[in-house]
Amino acid sequence: MGEKKRILSGMQPTGRLHLGNYAGALANWIKLQDEYESYHCVVDWHSLTITYNETERIAQDTIDMVTDWLAAGLDPAKATIFVQSLVREHAELHLLLSMLISLGRLERNPAFKERVKDLNLRGEVSYGHLGYPVLQAADILIYRAHAVPVGEDQVPHIELTRELARKFNSTYGETFPEPETLLTPYARVPGPDGKKMSKSLGNHILMSDPPERVEEIVMKAITDPEKIYKGDPGRPEICNVYAWHYTFNSDQEQLIADECRQGSRGCVVCKKEAAGAISEYFAGFRKERSRLESDRGYVLKVISEGTERAGGVAGATMERVRKAMRLFSLEE
């Protein structure tokens, strides 16, 4: 592991993952684990920025999510899998980094502004919520990560992490590498309603959903509204069902697009095939997941070992940080 470049990426504990989570992040992590020394973190403190008073599901959601990671192929022999709140050095570095950034800079962060608008939070933004990208910077810098695999929407946060690394280095001496952004290949995985798949919108298909449930959701999907009869030519580029074929039935997607455009394909058959392709794509995953569900001890062991490994790295970084900042030490 030592010679490889290091990456860090996390997910908030949302329980079982849906197809959007898989295509937008997890599939990429699994690909990258052979090439990079990978650290993957359940960022449970981040989940408190909005839902600080709904903590009863965090523990089970953490187990459910890590079980999905493992069943999908994230390999604890290659990737360090851990929980943020168990490595308390993240909080220490967060505090120290928070001295190096102005309130104005945090308030100008486009992702923050968007979230405040979407959630109608004006006037009710917590100190922790505003500081979310500083905690994220601490999560990354504490592992002295070289790169961070993220989606396009997270790029401004990584820029802020780079700024904090530069500010720390120029103030106290070279300590942190400036992490690069490793852009996750874009995958459009809409819900059946055409909106971005999300649990909060209730338009999700879980990776672990049984075939009957997948079919039930897929059959309700909005397709090209101008394609009424089977013989009408369709526009796969605006069809949600085609988007699923594109990602989970890639061998057939070109043929499906051609048949749709020519009007030789009907939407009912196309939906049934999409449901079948999705279920088939995750068949091995579902099998492995049900095996892991009956072995909770193994999942806990993976988290425990990963946390220990992550804690070792984080502890060493904090020693460097305290020394660079000339903080008080009892050692002579």
Ligand code: SF4
């Ligand atoms: S035939 Fe398939 S790709 Fe074309 S509009 Fe209907 S569901 Fe979509």
